[in-house]
Each structure stands twice: as C-alpha cells, then as structure tokens.
Amino acid sequence: MDIQPLIEKMLSRKSHVENELAEVAATNNISKMTELSKEHSRIVQLETSWNRLQDCHSQIADNKEMLQNEDDADFCAEIQADVDKLTAEIDPLELSLRMLVLPPEENDSRNTIVEIRPAAGGDEAALFADELYRMYSVYAGNNGWKEEVLEHNESDIGGLKNVQFCLQGDDVYRFMQYESGVHRVQRIPTTETSGRIHTSTVTVAVLPEATEVELDIKTEDLDIKVTRASGPGGQSVNTTDSAVVITHIPSGITVQCQNEKSQHKNKAQAMRVLRSRLLEKKQKEEHEKYAAERKSQIGTGDRSERIRTYNFPQNRITDHRFNLSWFNLPGMLEGNIQTMLDDILTETSRQRLEEEIENIGSD
Incomplete structure (x- = not known):
C-alpha cells in the first residue's frame, strides 16, 4: 500500500498550521490552539520518521552498491552489519508513518x-x-x-x-x-x-x-x-x-x-x-x-x-x-x-x- 500521497498531503499542511497557530495565539483561543498544536506535533513526528525512512533506504542502496565492488571480507562484513541495522529500522518507521497519517478519530481521547x-x-x-x-x-x-x-x-x-x-x-x-x-x-x-x-x-x-x-x-x-x-x-x-x-x-x-x-x-x-x-x-x-x-461501513461494533x-x-x-x-x-x-x-x-x-x-x- 503506497501511503506516500497521504504523507505528502499531510506535510504540505505544515506551514499553514504554523501560520494558524501564530494567529490563534493572539486570540487566546485555548481550544483551537490545543487542536492545532496536536496536529503540528503529528506533522513534525511524521516529517522526522519520513526523512529517516528515506535516509535508511538511501544508505542501504549505497552500502549494497559498495558490497558489489568490495573484495575485502572483513570490510564486507562491516558493511553488511550496517545494512542489517538499517533494515531493522524500516518496519517500525513504516508502522509509525501509517499511524501518523491517519487523522485521529473524534472519540479516541474520550472517557x-x-x-x-x-x-x-x-x-x-x-x-x-x-x-x-x-x-x-x-x-x-x-x-x-x-x-x-x-x-x-x-x-x-x-x-x-x-x-x-x-x-x-x-x-x-x-x-x-x-x-x-x-x-x-x-x-x-x-x-x-x-x-x-x-x-x-x-x-x-x-x-x-x-x-x-x-x-x-x-x-x-x-x-x-x-x-x-x-x-x-x-x-x-x-x-x-x-x-x-x-x-x-x-x-x-x-x-x-x-x-x-x-x-x-x-x-x-x-x-x-x-x-x-x-x-x-x-x-x-x-x-x-x-x-x-x-458504501464502506467497517467494524461498526x-x-x-x-x-x-x-x-x-x-x-x-x-x-x-x-x-x-x-x-x-x-x-x-x-x-x-x-x-x-x-x-x-x-x-x-x-x-x-x-x-x-x-x-x-x-x-
């Protein structure tokens, strides 16, 4: 499932949310400020995870290219260990991104x-x-x-x-x-x-x-x-x-x-x-x-x-x-x-x- 369009859509709101936060701060609207602050926090977390995921994929690709051109066994072992370490980060990062791109449901925080x-x-x-x-x-x-x-x-x-x-x-x-x-x-x-x-x-x-x-x-x-x-x-x-x-x-x-x-x-x-x-x-x-x-009712309970x-x-x-x-x-x-x-x-x-x-x- 390609969630990149959702990620890009959410990241595109960052500057807009920051501008809204600045405007709301002047009105002392606590409720709206809390809502915008939560959205901004999600966007920042998403941006951090997305950048790290892209960085992991880039480093893995570079390391695999080095492995193809390297004959030293010890150095190859070090590179492979680095690849394994980076690969282990990918699943948790992707899970984090899937959670962050979904807007919170209206009742999530209710008693x-x-x-x-x-x-x-x-x-x-x-x-x-x-x-x-x-x-x-x-x-x-x-x-x-x-x-x-x-x-x-x-x-x-x-x-x-x-x-x-x-x-x-x-x-x-x-x-x-x-x-x-x-x-x-x-x-x-x-x-x-x-x-x-x-x-x-x-x-x-x-x-x-x-x-x-x-x-x-x-x-x-x-x-x-x-x-x-x-x-x-x-x-x-x-x-x-x-x-x-x-x-x-x-x-x-x-x-x-x-x-x-x-x-x-x-x-x-x-x-x-x-x-x-x-x-x-x-x-x-x-x-x-x-x-x-x-036509998409799911899990109504x-x-x-x-x-x-x-x-x-x-x-x-x-x-x-x-x-x-x-x-x-x-x-x-x-x-x-x-x-x-x-x-x-x-x-x-x-x-x-x-x-x-x-x-x-x-x-």
Whole structure:
C-alpha cells in the first residue's frame, strides 16, 4: 500500500498550521490552539520518521552498491552489519508513518462507558459476563486507567446481571471501541455432568462519554422515576427510594442506576449513561449516512452481530470481523489482551488507510 500521497498531503499542511497557530495565539483561543498544536506535533513526528525512512533506504542502496565492488571480507562484513541495522529500522518507521497519517478519530481521547450484560445461556452467560468484566478491569488497571463503577448487579450464583463502568485515561476509547458487540463463549460448564459443550452469549456496549455541553437534553423530554434498589433474587437492599430510572421520551432510551445509596448520585450517574447513549445514537446515525454514501461501513461494533468467540476446548479466541485468532485464552481472560487489541487496531488502520488513499484519488 503506497501511503506516500497521504504523507505528502499531510506535510504540505505544515506551514499553514504554523501560520494558524501564530494567529490563534493572539486570540487566546485555548481550544483551537490545543487542536492545532496536536496536529503540528503529528506533522513534525511524521516529517522526522519520513526523512529517516528515506535516509535508511538511501544508505542501504549505497552500502549494497559498495558490497558489489568490495573484495575485502572483513570490510564486507562491516558493511553488511550496517545494512542489517538499517533494515531493522524500516518496519517500525513504516508502522509509525501509517499511524501518523491517519487523522485521529473524534472519540479516541474520550472517557468511555462500558456496559456488560448476559444474553443467551442463563447462569453460564452470567458467569462469563463477570469474567469479561474482570478481564477489562484488570487490563484497565495495567494501563493506568481509572475505573468508576456506575452500576453493578450480581446474579444469584455470583455472576453478573449487568455492570456499567466508566474508564478514564489515555486512548481509552481508541483501544476499547471494538469490544462492542456480542461475545460468544463455548465451554463445558462446571455444573455439566455429561461433558457437553454449552454455548452462551454476552453483550458488551462501549460508549464514548458525552459532556453536558455536547447534547441539549430538555427536562421536559425526560421521564424520571425513583424506586427502591433491589439485589440478587429481587430482595430490597435498602429502605429508601434511591434507584433512578430515566427515560428519554423522544428516543425511547431508558437507563437505570441504583449503585449509590443517594438518589441524587444515582440520577447523576444515570444522566451520564443517558448522554453517552444519545451521543452513540447520534454518531451512529451520522456514520450510517456516511457509509451509505461511501458504501464502506467497517467494524461498526453493532451489538446485533456476533463479533468474537471464546472457545475453551481449543484454547482460542477468534474475532469474526477481522478473521483473527489468538491462543492462551485463560491468560487473556486475566487481562492480557494488549496483543489482541493491537492486532485489531492494525487491521482497522489498514482499512482506514485504504479509504484515505481512495479519497485522495477521487479529489
């Protein structure tokens, strides 16, 4: 894939961005200055990597020409060692360039709300939902992300009825966005006496957290109810009306929160989830409109589609969207999923690059 046109297009913006930065500095527009500073930093990094890549190719060509005309064995060995060293730089430089030419996606730096719910499979689905939650929680901790539990309801057997949690940190949504969808598990449950493999499913929703200023939610569009919070088996966990259920009437979206003892805190948490759901709906509608025009919708993470299978008998995780598989399933459920997420990002970046190159060709 030839990304040189993308590189040249981005480098051509350097002087323009520098001029804009100078103009914005005089207006004290912090938001615009931050945006331009990030773009300028990407351009400078791109320029450095591009120049180094060209320099490596040039030196390799010169050294190979010297090898053809050199008879001294020791000197040839030195030249070849230099060629090997330069060649080792090329793949990392090309990977860096592929990442830098892609414009950041609008949600990459957002905090993220994750919802996990058991679907088909009864108790086994509830147990696997808890395992997925632990996997993401450990991974988040290993990355230095902050986790805030918004809603956590256990099932009667110790699994999960549902969990909602917010992750805050660098590139949270960038890494987590492709976890959204139906996760299927195939294994022999501990309660299965005949050794039969069961199939269960869990849904995961990954929502970029919206801010209050992004969405105009009118009070008259909300139906807010308060009830007593309930625990496993339906028993009441407190004697006050603290659980909050909010329905956004125009969209029909309903959210619930009962994790806190305070009704006000539960309402605030529920509004965070509602804003994120409305932002997801808005962005999905915009994306679908764009996809219809471009006929290139990829990796939407729609919860109606099965995205991944966790096959315990074969010790394998398979992502059906990208036809990728990884082994050591128990280790990955312990939070060691960075390789998997990196592989998925590499594939989605390749697809985005193809689209960007196509866009240049049609300009």
